[in-house]
Amino acid sequence: MSRKDSQGVVFKALADDRRREILDLLKDGPKTTGELCGCFKRVDRCTVMQHLGVLEGADLVIVKRSGRNRWNYLNVVPVQEIYDRWISQYARPSVELLTRLKRDLE
Template sequence: MSAEEQQDRVFKALSDHRRREILDLLRDEPRTTGALCEHFAGLDRCTVMQHLGVLEKAGLVLVRREGRTRWNYLNPLPIKEIHDRWISRYATGAVALLARMKRDMEGA
């Protein structure tokens, strides 16, 4: 799979608010699939599992099984790669512009 295809999967995974909420929960601590299902009481287990599948395919969630228990862990690396490619490059220019504006305003 190409880097572009992998980034497409990450963007698709991040496009749904429930998947972003799952990632927020996993940022705090690893959780079992059962615990995630309990958190999303309005969704059935199958729907939560589908969301986890999208996150796993995007590489945002890593899974470890202990017997019948499935532990889900956040993998922040794909988000960092998106940040490095798409955000930091543009933020540098914006910060430089703000610094110039500050100097110009203070000098006036």
Template sequence: MSRKDSQGAVFKALADDRRREILDLLRDEPRTTGELCAHFKKVDRCTVMQHLGVLEGAGLVIAKREGRVRWNYLNVAPVQEIYDRWISRFARPSVELLTRLKRDLK
């Protein structure tokens, strides 16, 4: 998959509230699929698995099996790539402005 396609997949994966909530849960610590399913009480296991599939396809989640248990880990590399390409260049002038403002106020 090209860089352009992979970043498109990341944006699509992040477009859904539940998928972002899954990533928030994984930010704290790796979780089993069962733990993630238990968190979403009004959503069936199949739907949670579909969301995990989209996140895996975008490279945001890495799944590892240990026997019958599937552990899900957050992979922040795709988010960092988007930050580097899209956000950092817009944030830099703001940080420079705040630094100048702080210096001028002193």
């Protein structure tokens, strides 16, 4: 899969608010699938597993099995690649403006 295609998959995965919530839960560290399912009171386990499958397909979640547990780890590399390609170049003029403003005020 090309970089362009993989970023499309990442954008689609990030489009759902529940998937973004799962990624937020993984920011603090890996969680088992059971722990993640417990965080969604109104969503059944099957639905959470489907969301995890989409996130894993987009390489945003890395899964490691340990005995009966399925550990889910956040993979920030695809997010960094999107930042590098789409966000940083648009943020640069704002940062440069703030730097000039700070220098002028000093």
